[in-house]
Amino acid sequence: MAGAVCSDSNPFIGKELREVGIQGSGVVLRGASEIEKAVADSDVVLFVSKPDADMTNIPKVVALRKRVAVGTTGFTQSQTEWLNSLLKNVPSIVASNFSVGANMLFQITRLLSRFNNLYDYSVVEEHHKLKSDAPSGTAKTMLEILNSSSAFPVTVTDRTAKPRRAAGEIEIVSLRGGGTPGIHQLILSGEYDRLKIEHLAFSRAASASGALLACKWIVTKDQPGIYSMQDVLGLTRSDEKQPY
Numbered sequence: 001m002a003g004a005v006c007s008d009s010n011p012f013i014g015k016e017l018r019e020v021g022i023q024g025s026g027v028v029l030r031g032a033s034e035i036e037k038a039v040a041d042s043d044v045v046l047f048v049s050k051p052d053a054d055m056t057n058i059p060k061v062v063a064l065r066k067r068v069a070v071g072t073t074g075f076t077q078s079q080t081e082w083l084n085s086l087l088k089n090v091p092s093i094v095a096s097n098f099s100v101g102a103n104m105l106f107q108i109t110r111l112l113s114r115f116n117n118l119y120d121y122s123v124v125e126e127h128h129k130l131k132s133d134a135p136s137g138t139a140k141t142m143l144e145i146l147n148s149s150s151a152f153p154v155t156v157t158d159r160t161a162k163p164r165r166a167a168g169e170i171e172i173v174s175l176r177g178g179g180t181p182g183i184h185q186l187i188l189s190g191e192y193d194r195l196k197i198e199h200l201a202f203s204r205a206a207s208a209s210g211a212l213l214a215c216k217w218i219v220t221k222d223q224p225g226i227y228s229m230q231d232v233l234g235l236t237r238s239d240e241k242q243p244y
């Protein structure tokens with residue numbers, strides 16, 4: 001690791017990461033206003049932060065022509081469009097979930113997306129009580145996948161005013177509690193049977209290890225553009241051996 005950045009008000013600024021128990025590294029933690037110095041020796045810069053912070057920090061890093069990996073979720077539609085217009089100028093990866101298992105879930109979701117005439121689809125996600133966005137970025141990616149190949153014109157997040165399920169609905173439920181690192185379920189409920197596929201992260205290491213894979217992969221790319229974890233994992237190339 002070549003550098004690390006936090007908010008400018010963080011009391012640990014100036015300390016080495018090993019002093020704050022993050023990693024056995026002598027990298028000194030800097031405030032965001034020093035991001036250019038923090039990333040000077042880096043090959044790729046990973047953002048897992050807050051949307052407003054990334055809106056300020058990512059342009060500075062792209063201006064330095066650094067490769068970028070973005071895992072932050074909760075951007076508005078207009079923020080996403082603006083960021084994409086920047087990120088396409090450098091080799092970059094955007095992933096609502098870096099974990100390998102969650103990306104397998106995305107692939108299975110794609111495979112199962114075409115049975116909406118036979119089954120009612122629900123997405124259930126559960127996270128720790130301090131998560132700042134809902135539904136999770138991962139659940140939104142699942143919805144995007146389902147909506148790209150099937151017809152779900154109505155998304156229902158609350159049944160209070162609409163207790164009965166109508167045709168064309170997709171249901172999405174968010175639970176928040178304790179320290180749950182992340183659970184995502186795709187549920188297909190039919191007349192006679194039900195299928196439930198679940199991804200459960202044991203800890204944040206699930207995302208962290210996938211983020212490392214993404215960073216190692218993107219440093220091998222010279223072509224500017226926005227790549228995905230599906231590219232990293234070889235899931236977009238059905239004819240090739242999986243690289244991991």
Ligand SMILES: NC(=O)c1ccc[n+]([C@@H]2O[C@H](COP(=O)([O-])OP(=O)(O)OC[C@H]3O[C@@H](n4cnc5c(N)ncnc54)[C@H](OP(=O)(O)O)[C@@H]3O)[C@@H](O)[C@H]2O)c1
Pocket residue numbers: 005006007008009010032048049050051053057070071072073074095096097098099131133137207
């Ligand atoms: N893609 C994935 O696989 C994945 C996995 C996990 C989380 N996420 C997403 O990543 C984001 C962070 O999640 P989290 O649970 O770690 O949230 P969190 O605990 O609230 O952490 C937010 C981090 O952002 C830092 N930050 C705040 N302002 C900043 C600034 N101006 N410049 C630089 N850093 C700043 C905070 O530093 P201070 O402590 O100094 O404020 C803190 O380290 C969320 O959007 C979450 O959904 C994605």
